[in-house]
Amino acid sequence: MQKETLCLGLLSLGPRSGYEIKQMFEGPLSDFYSLSFGTIYPTLNSLQADKYVSCKQHSQSKKPDKKVYTITKKGMELMKDNLLGDASSYIRSGNFGDQIKSEFFLLLLFSKYIPNETMNTVLNERVLYLRQKLEQFKYDGPVPGNLDAIRNEKSVSFIRGLASALIETGLNYMEKNRHLLKKKIN
Amino acid sequence: MQKETLCLGLLSLGPRSGYEIKQMFEGPLSDFYSLSFGTIYPTLNSLQADKYVSCKQHSQSKKPDKKVYTITKKGMELMKDNLLGDASSYIRSGNFGDQIKSEFFLLLLFSKYIPNETMNTVLNERVLYLRQKLEQFKYDGPVPGNLDAIRNEKSVSFIRGLASALIETGLNYMEKNRHLLKKKIN
DNA sequence: CGTATATATATCAGATTGATATATATAATC
DNA sequence: GATTATATATATCAATCTGATATATATACG
Incomplete structure:
Protein backbone atom coordinates (compact mmCIF):
# COMPACT_ATOMS: atom_id res chain seq x y z
CA MET A 1 0.00 0.00 0.00
CA GLY A 94 0.17 -14.47 -4.56
CA ASN A 95 2.29 -12.95 -1.81
CA PHE A 96 0.15 -13.09 1.32
CA GLY A 97 2.85 -13.01 3.94
CA ASP A 98 3.90 -10.01 6.02
CA GLN A 99 7.24 -8.29 5.89
CA ILE A 100 8.93 -8.94 9.21
CA LYS A 101 12.29 -8.05 10.72
CA SER A 102 12.56 -9.72 14.09
CA GLU A 103 15.68 -9.15 16.17
CA PHE A 104 14.22 -11.55 18.73
CA PHE A 105 14.01 -14.48 16.30
CA LEU A 106 17.55 -13.84 15.05
CA LEU A 107 18.81 -13.98 18.65
CA LEU A 108 16.89 -17.25 19.13
CA LEU A 109 18.33 -18.64 15.90
CA PHE A 110 21.91 -17.94 17.01
CA SER A 111 21.26 -18.64 20.69
CA LYS A 112 23.87 -21.38 20.79
CA TYR A 113 26.55 -18.68 20.50
CA ILE A 114 25.04 -16.58 23.30
CA PRO A 115 25.55 -17.37 27.02
CA ASN A 116 22.59 -19.11 28.71
CA GLU A 117 22.31 -16.30 31.23
CA THR A 118 22.02 -13.63 28.56
CA MET A 119 19.45 -15.61 26.55
CA ASN A 120 17.49 -16.12 29.74
CA THR A 121 17.22 -12.37 30.21
CA VAL A 122 16.29 -11.93 26.54
CA LEU A 123 13.45 -14.42 26.96
CA ASN A 124 12.32 -12.93 30.27
CA GLU A 125 12.15 -9.44 28.79
CA ARG A 126 10.28 -10.67 25.74
CA VAL A 127 7.74 -12.43 27.98
CA LEU A 128 7.30 -9.28 30.06
CA TYR A 129 6.84 -7.24 26.89
CA LEU A 130 4.25 -9.66 25.50
CA ARG A 131 2.31 -9.59 28.78
CA GLN A 132 2.20 -5.79 28.53
CA LYS A 133 1.08 -5.99 24.90
CA LEU A 134 -1.64 -8.45 25.84
CA GLU A 135 -2.95 -6.06 28.49
CA GLN A 136 -2.90 -3.22 25.95
CA PHE A 137 -4.90 -5.23 23.43
CA LYS A 138 -7.41 -6.33 26.04
CA TYR A 139 -7.72 -2.91 27.71
CA ASP A 140 -11.15 -1.42 27.04
CA GLY A 141 -10.99 1.85 28.96
CA PRO A 142 -10.58 5.38 27.59
CA VAL A 143 -7.70 6.36 25.27
CA PRO A 144 -6.27 9.77 24.29
CA GLY A 145 -8.57 11.77 22.00
CA ASN A 146 -6.56 11.43 18.81
CA LEU A 147 -6.45 7.64 19.17
CA ASP A 148 -10.13 7.29 19.94
CA ALA A 149 -11.37 7.07 16.34
CA ILE A 150 -9.11 4.21 15.36
CA ARG A 151 -10.01 2.38 18.55
CA ASN A 152 -13.71 2.54 17.67
CA GLU A 153 -13.30 1.09 14.18
CA LYS A 154 -15.15 -2.22 13.90
CA SER A 155 -12.24 -3.84 12.08
CA VAL A 156 -10.03 -2.91 15.02
CA SER A 157 -12.08 -5.11 17.37
CA PHE A 158 -11.38 -8.02 15.04
CA ILE A 159 -7.69 -7.16 14.89
CA ARG A 160 -7.36 -6.73 18.67
CA GLY A 161 -9.03 -10.07 19.28
CA LEU A 162 -6.68 -11.74 16.84
CA ALA A 163 -3.63 -10.08 18.35
CA SER A 164 -4.68 -11.12 21.87
CA ALA A 165 -5.18 -14.73 20.81
CA LEU A 166 -1.78 -14.81 19.08
CA ILE A 167 0.06 -13.31 22.04
CA GLU A 168 -1.57 -15.75 24.48
CA THR A 169 -0.51 -18.66 22.29
CA GLY A 170 3.02 -17.27 22.06
CA LEU A 171 3.31 -16.78 25.82
CA ASN A 172 2.06 -20.28 26.58
CA TYR A 173 4.41 -21.82 24.03
CA MET A 174 7.41 -19.93 25.35
CA GLU A 175 6.74 -20.82 28.95
CA LYS A 176 6.33 -24.51 28.13
CA ASN A 177 9.24 -24.83 25.69
CA ARG A 178 11.95 -22.34 26.60
CA HIS A 179 13.96 -25.06 28.35
CA LEU A 180 14.63 -26.50 24.87
CA LEU A 181 16.92 -23.53 24.14
CA LYS A 182 19.29 -24.19 27.05
CA LYS A 183 22.78 -25.34 26.20
CA LYS A 184 24.40 -28.07 28.34
CA ILE A 185 27.80 -26.37 28.47
CA ASN A 186 28.60 -22.71 28.03
CA MET B 1 21.53 -6.90 14.27
CA GLY B 94 13.53 -1.79 26.06
CA ASN B 95 12.25 -2.33 22.53
CA PHE B 96 11.23 -5.98 22.36
CA GLY B 97 8.75 -5.80 19.52
CA ASP B 98 9.35 -6.84 15.93
CA GLN B 99 9.36 -4.56 12.94
CA ILE B 100 6.35 -5.50 10.85
CA LYS B 101 4.81 -4.18 7.64
CA SER B 102 1.58 -6.05 7.02
CA GLU B 103 -0.40 -5.25 3.90
CA PHE B 104 -3.02 -7.72 5.12
CA PHE B 105 -3.70 -5.85 8.36
CA LEU B 106 -3.91 -2.52 6.53
CA LEU B 107 -6.54 -4.02 4.21
CA LEU B 108 -8.43 -5.31 7.27
CA LEU B 109 -8.18 -1.90 8.93
CA PHE B 110 -9.70 -0.15 5.91
CA SER B 111 -12.03 -3.02 5.00
CA LYS B 112 -15.09 -0.81 5.33
CA TYR B 113 -14.04 0.98 2.14
CA ILE B 114 -13.50 -2.29 0.24
CA PRO B 115 -16.37 -4.33 -1.27
CA ASN B 116 -17.43 -7.39 0.75
CA GLU B 117 -16.70 -9.66 -2.18
CA THR B 118 -13.14 -8.42 -2.55
CA MET B 119 -12.44 -8.67 1.19
CA ASN B 120 -13.83 -12.18 1.13
CA THR B 121 -11.28 -13.18 -1.48
CA VAL B 122 -8.52 -11.45 0.49
CA LEU B 123 -9.44 -13.46 3.59
CA ASN B 124 -9.78 -16.72 1.65
CA GLU B 125 -6.37 -16.31 0.08
CA ARG B 126 -4.79 -15.42 3.42
CA VAL B 127 -6.33 -18.56 4.97
CA LEU B 128 -5.04 -20.71 2.10
CA TYR B 129 -1.61 -19.15 2.50
CA LEU B 130 -1.55 -19.78 6.25
CA ARG B 131 -2.58 -23.41 5.75
CA GLN B 132 0.35 -23.84 3.35
CA LYS B 133 2.70 -22.17 5.83
CA LEU B 134 1.47 -24.45 8.59
CA GLU B 135 2.22 -27.51 6.46
CA GLN B 136 5.67 -26.14 5.72
CA PHE B 137 6.44 -25.62 9.39
CA LYS B 138 5.19 -29.07 10.31
CA TYR B 139 6.84 -30.87 7.39
CA ASP B 140 9.64 -33.11 8.63
CA GLY B 141 10.86 -34.70 5.40
CA PRO B 142 14.05 -33.94 3.45
CA VAL B 143 14.94 -30.41 2.28
CA PRO B 144 17.40 -29.16 -0.39
CA GLY B 145 21.05 -29.55 0.64
CA ASN B 146 21.82 -25.89 1.26
CA LEU B 147 18.81 -25.55 3.59
CA ASP B 148 19.58 -28.71 5.55
CA ALA B 149 21.94 -27.15 8.10
CA ILE B 150 19.51 -24.47 9.24
CA ARG B 151 16.74 -27.05 9.46
CA ASN B 152 18.81 -29.14 11.86
CA GLU B 153 19.56 -26.29 14.26
CA LYS B 154 18.05 -27.01 17.67
CA SER B 155 16.73 -23.46 17.99
CA VAL B 156 14.88 -23.96 14.72
CA SER B 157 12.76 -26.75 16.25
CA PHE B 158 11.70 -24.29 18.93
CA ILE B 159 10.94 -21.61 16.34
CA ARG B 160 9.02 -23.98 14.07
CA GLY B 161 6.90 -25.18 16.97
CA LEU B 162 6.15 -21.60 17.94
CA ALA B 163 5.28 -20.61 14.38
CA SER B 164 2.97 -23.61 14.00
CA ALA B 165 1.13 -22.80 17.21
CA LEU B 166 0.71 -19.15 16.18
CA ILE B 167 -0.59 -20.00 12.72
CA GLU B 168 -3.08 -22.51 14.12
CA THR B 169 -4.39 -19.89 16.53
CA GLY B 170 -4.64 -17.36 13.72
CA LEU B 171 -6.51 -19.74 11.44
CA ASN B 172 -8.99 -20.71 14.15
CA TYR B 173 -9.60 -17.09 15.07
CA MET B 174 -10.16 -16.04 11.48
CA GLU B 175 -12.56 -18.83 10.75
CA LYS B 176 -14.60 -18.10 13.86
CA ASN B 177 -14.63 -14.31 13.58
CA ARG B 178 -14.40 -13.28 9.95
CA HIS B 179 -18.13 -12.65 9.82
CA LEU B 180 -17.48 -9.61 12.06
CA LEU B 181 -15.84 -7.85 9.13
CA LYS B 182 -18.87 -8.00 6.85
CA LYS B 183 -20.61 -4.74 6.05
CA LYS B 184 -24.40 -4.66 5.95
CA ILE B 185 -24.58 -2.48 2.83
CA ASN B 186 -22.00 -2.04 0.13
C1' DC C 1 16.55 24.90 39.16
C1' DG C 2 18.20 21.55 36.11
C1' DT C 3 16.63 17.31 33.65
C1' DA C 4 13.63 14.61 31.10
C1' DT C 5 9.76 14.10 28.40
C1' DA C 6 6.06 15.77 25.29
C1' DT C 7 4.51 18.72 21.51
C1' DA C 8 5.38 20.00 16.60
C1' DT C 9 7.54 20.39 11.97
C1' DA C 10 11.35 19.86 8.87
C1' DT C 11 15.43 18.01 6.65
C1' DC C 12 18.93 14.87 5.10
C1' DA C 13 22.93 11.50 5.16
C1' DG C 14 23.12 6.87 5.04
C1' DA C 15 21.07 2.39 4.48
C1' DT C 16 18.02 -0.72 1.97
C1' DT C 17 15.15 -2.32 -1.47
C1' DG C 18 13.38 -3.66 -5.89
C1' DA C 19 14.45 -3.57 -10.47
C1' DT C 20 17.43 -4.36 -13.99
C1' DA C 21 21.54 -6.23 -16.62
C1' DT C 22 24.06 -10.26 -18.00
C1' DA C 23 24.45 -15.16 -19.25
C1' DT C 24 23.04 -20.00 -19.43
C1' DA C 25 20.60 -24.45 -18.26
C1' DT C 26 16.63 -26.83 -17.65
C1' DA C 27 11.80 -27.70 -17.20
C1' DA C 28 7.29 -26.91 -18.80
C1' DT C 29 3.97 -25.85 -22.22
C1' DC C 30 2.07 -25.52 -26.73
C1' DG D 1 10.39 -28.96 -32.07
C1' DA D 2 9.90 -24.25 -30.65
C1' DT D 3 8.88 -21.10 -27.20
C1' DT D 4 8.30 -19.66 -22.65
C1' DA D 5 9.17 -19.71 -17.89
C1' DT D 6 11.94 -20.69 -14.17
C1' DA D 7 16.35 -21.54 -11.78
C1' DT D 8 21.23 -20.56 -11.17
C1' DA D 9 24.59 -16.77 -10.16
C1' DT D 10 26.64 -12.15 -9.43
C1' DA D 11 26.51 -7.20 -9.73
C1' DT D 12 24.83 -2.47 -9.72
C1' DC D 13 21.99 1.53 -8.83
C1' DA D 14 17.98 4.87 -8.81
C1' DA D 15 14.42 5.51 -5.83
C1' DT D 16 12.81 5.12 -1.38
C1' DC D 17 12.77 5.07 3.61
C1' DT D 18 14.63 5.40 8.08
C1' DG D 19 16.89 7.23 12.05
C1' DA D 20 19.13 11.08 13.60
C1' DT D 21 19.39 15.72 14.12
C1' DA D 22 17.89 20.71 14.30
C1' DT D 23 14.75 24.02 16.19
C1' DA D 24 11.70 25.82 19.77
C1' DT D 25 8.77 25.63 23.88
C1' DA D 26 5.88 23.65 27.75
C1' DT D 27 5.32 20.81 31.47
C1' DA D 28 6.33 17.54 35.02
C1' DC D 29 9.59 15.76 38.48
C1' DG D 30 12.63 15.61 42.35
Missing part, protein backbone atom coordinates in the same frame (compact mmCIF):
# COMPACT_ATOMS: atom_id res chain seq x y z
CA GLN A 2 1.31 3.42 -0.94
CA LYS A 3 2.07 5.89 1.82
CA GLU A 4 -0.49 8.27 0.27
CA THR A 5 -3.32 5.75 0.55
CA LEU A 6 -2.32 4.91 4.10
CA CYS A 7 -2.25 8.56 5.22
CA LEU A 8 -5.58 9.24 3.50
CA GLY A 9 -7.05 6.17 5.21
CA LEU A 10 -5.98 7.44 8.60
CA LEU A 11 -7.26 10.94 7.84
CA SER A 12 -10.61 9.39 6.84
CA LEU A 13 -11.07 8.66 10.57
CA GLY A 14 -10.96 12.38 11.27
CA PRO A 15 -8.71 15.46 10.85
CA ARG A 16 -5.18 14.97 12.17
CA SER A 17 -1.75 16.58 12.21
CA GLY A 18 1.36 14.77 11.02
CA TYR A 19 2.45 14.41 14.62
CA GLU A 20 -0.85 12.75 15.52
CA ILE A 21 -0.58 10.37 12.56
CA LYS A 22 2.82 9.36 13.85
CA GLN A 23 1.24 8.74 17.27
CA MET A 24 -1.18 6.31 15.63
CA PHE A 25 1.77 4.41 14.14
CA GLU A 26 3.54 4.35 17.48
CA GLY A 27 0.38 3.40 19.37
CA PRO A 28 -2.38 1.15 18.08
CA LEU A 29 -0.75 0.44 14.68
CA SER A 30 2.76 -0.24 15.94
CA ASP A 31 2.40 -4.01 15.62
CA PHE A 32 1.23 -3.90 12.00
CA TYR A 33 2.87 -1.01 10.21
CA SER A 34 4.84 2.16 10.68
CA LEU A 35 5.99 5.24 8.80
CA SER A 36 8.62 7.74 9.96
CA PHE A 37 8.26 11.51 10.16
CA GLY A 38 10.56 11.73 7.16
CA THR A 39 7.85 9.98 5.14
CA ILE A 40 4.72 11.37 6.79
CA TYR A 41 5.43 15.12 6.47
CA PRO A 42 6.44 15.12 2.78
CA THR A 43 3.45 12.86 2.00
CA LEU A 44 1.02 15.27 3.65
CA ASN A 45 2.58 18.19 1.76
CA SER A 46 2.18 16.46 -1.58
CA LEU A 47 -1.38 15.35 -0.76
CA GLN A 48 -2.20 18.96 0.05
CA ALA A 49 -0.58 20.25 -3.16
CA ASP A 50 -2.83 17.89 -5.14
CA LYS A 51 -5.95 18.84 -3.13
CA TYR A 52 -6.51 15.41 -1.64
CA VAL A 53 -6.38 17.03 1.80
CA SER A 54 -6.95 20.54 3.08
CA CYS A 55 -4.93 22.11 5.87
CA LYS A 56 -5.74 24.50 8.71
CA GLN A 57 -2.89 26.05 10.68
CA HIS A 58 -3.61 26.30 14.39
CA SER A 59 -1.11 28.76 15.75
CA GLN A 60 -0.04 27.77 19.21
CA SER A 61 1.71 30.17 21.50
CA LYS A 62 5.35 29.74 20.42
CA LYS A 63 5.20 26.03 19.52
CA PRO A 64 5.38 25.42 15.74
CA ASP A 65 1.96 25.85 14.15
CA LYS A 66 -0.06 22.70 14.34
CA LYS A 67 -1.12 21.84 10.78
CA VAL A 68 -4.35 19.90 10.90
CA TYR A 69 -5.17 18.04 7.68
CA THR A 70 -8.69 17.13 6.58
CA ILE A 71 -9.39 14.67 3.77
CA THR A 72 -11.31 16.18 0.82
CA LYS A 73 -14.00 14.55 -1.34
CA LYS A 74 -11.33 14.11 -4.02
CA GLY A 75 -9.11 12.48 -1.39
CA MET A 76 -11.84 10.06 -0.30
CA GLU A 77 -12.29 8.98 -3.90
CA LEU A 78 -8.58 8.44 -4.47
CA MET A 79 -8.37 6.47 -1.23
CA LYS A 80 -11.23 4.14 -2.15
CA ASP A 81 -9.91 3.62 -5.68
CA ASN A 82 -6.44 2.86 -4.37
CA LEU A 83 -7.72 0.50 -1.66
CA LEU A 84 -9.65 -1.51 -4.23
CA GLY A 85 -6.55 -1.62 -6.42
CA ASP A 86 -4.38 -2.64 -3.45
CA ALA A 87 -6.78 -5.43 -2.46
CA SER A 88 -6.86 -6.68 -6.05
CA SER A 89 -3.11 -6.68 -6.46
CA TYR A 90 -2.73 -8.32 -3.04
CA ILE A 91 -4.90 -11.13 -4.40
CA ARG A 92 -3.14 -11.28 -7.77
CA SER A 93 0.36 -11.09 -6.31
CA GLN B 2 24.03 -5.75 11.65
CA LYS B 3 23.97 -7.40 8.24
CA GLU B 4 27.57 -8.53 8.81
CA THR B 5 26.70 -10.46 11.98
CA LEU B 6 23.71 -12.03 10.29
CA CYS B 7 25.69 -13.20 7.26
CA LEU B 8 28.46 -14.54 9.50
CA GLY B 9 25.85 -16.36 11.59
CA LEU B 10 24.43 -18.05 8.52
CA LEU B 11 27.92 -18.93 7.24
CA SER B 12 28.69 -20.48 10.64
CA LEU B 13 26.23 -23.24 9.63
CA GLY B 14 28.49 -24.12 6.70
CA PRO B 15 30.08 -22.59 3.57
CA ARG B 16 27.60 -20.85 1.27
CA SER B 17 27.39 -18.60 -1.76
CA GLY B 18 25.54 -15.29 -1.73
CA TYR B 19 22.81 -16.87 -3.80
CA GLU B 20 22.40 -19.67 -1.27
CA ILE B 21 22.23 -17.18 1.60
CA LYS B 22 19.42 -15.43 -0.24
CA GLN B 23 17.67 -18.82 -0.56
CA MET B 24 17.79 -19.16 3.22
CA PHE B 25 16.08 -15.77 3.54
CA GLU B 26 13.46 -16.73 0.99
CA GLY B 27 12.93 -20.16 2.53
CA PRO B 28 13.11 -21.01 6.23
CA LEU B 29 13.88 -17.44 7.38
CA SER B 30 11.29 -15.64 5.26
CA ASP B 31 8.88 -15.20 8.18
CA PHE B 32 11.46 -13.62 10.48
CA TYR B 33 13.91 -11.59 8.46
CA SER B 34 15.17 -10.90 4.97
CA LEU B 35 18.02 -9.19 3.15
CA SER B 36 18.16 -8.37 -0.56
CA PHE B 37 20.94 -9.25 -3.03
CA GLY B 38 21.87 -5.59 -3.01
CA THR B 39 22.79 -5.98 0.66
CA ILE B 40 24.12 -9.55 0.70
CA TYR B 41 26.72 -9.29 -2.07
CA PRO B 42 28.42 -6.08 -0.89
CA THR B 43 28.40 -7.42 2.69
CA LEU B 44 30.17 -10.62 1.64
CA ASN B 45 32.75 -8.59 -0.31
CA SER B 46 33.52 -6.40 2.68
CA LEU B 47 33.65 -9.39 5.05
CA GLN B 48 36.14 -11.01 2.69
CA ALA B 49 38.23 -7.84 2.42
CA ASP B 50 38.53 -7.83 6.23
CA LYS B 51 39.33 -11.60 6.38
CA TYR B 52 36.21 -12.54 8.32
CA VAL B 53 35.41 -14.99 5.51
CA SER B 54 37.47 -16.74 2.84
CA CYS B 55 36.23 -17.34 -0.68
CA LYS B 56 36.69 -20.15 -3.21
CA GLN B 57 35.60 -19.60 -6.80
CA HIS B 58 33.98 -22.64 -8.35
CA SER B 59 34.03 -22.06 -12.07
CA GLN B 60 30.92 -23.46 -13.68
CA SER B 61 30.65 -24.02 -17.40
CA LYS B 62 29.46 -20.61 -18.61
CA LYS B 63 27.39 -19.62 -15.58
CA PRO B 64 29.04 -16.93 -13.44
CA ASP B 65 31.60 -18.39 -11.05
CA LYS B 66 29.98 -19.58 -7.86
CA LYS B 67 31.77 -17.84 -4.99
CA VAL B 68 31.57 -20.02 -1.92
CA TYR B 69 32.35 -18.22 1.33
CA THR B 70 33.70 -19.90 4.46
CA ILE B 71 33.76 -18.21 7.86
CA THR B 72 37.27 -17.80 9.34
CA LYS B 73 38.35 -18.09 12.96
CA LYS B 74 38.51 -14.28 13.05
CA GLY B 75 34.96 -14.24 11.64
CA MET B 76 33.66 -16.64 14.30
CA GLU B 77 35.09 -14.39 17.00
CA LEU B 78 33.55 -11.24 15.52
CA MET B 79 30.21 -13.02 15.19
CA LYS B 80 30.17 -14.18 18.83
CA ASP B 81 31.25 -10.76 20.11
CA ASN B 82 28.60 -9.02 18.03
CA LEU B 83 25.86 -11.47 19.06
CA LEU B 84 26.62 -10.88 22.73
CA GLY B 85 26.54 -7.14 22.09
CA ASP B 86 23.27 -7.43 20.16
CA ALA B 87 21.62 -9.47 22.91
CA SER B 88 22.80 -6.94 25.51
CA SER B 89 21.53 -3.95 23.58
CA TYR B 90 18.26 -5.76 22.86
CA ILE B 91 17.85 -6.05 26.62
CA ARG B 92 18.95 -2.47 27.31
CA SER B 93 16.88 -0.93 24.52
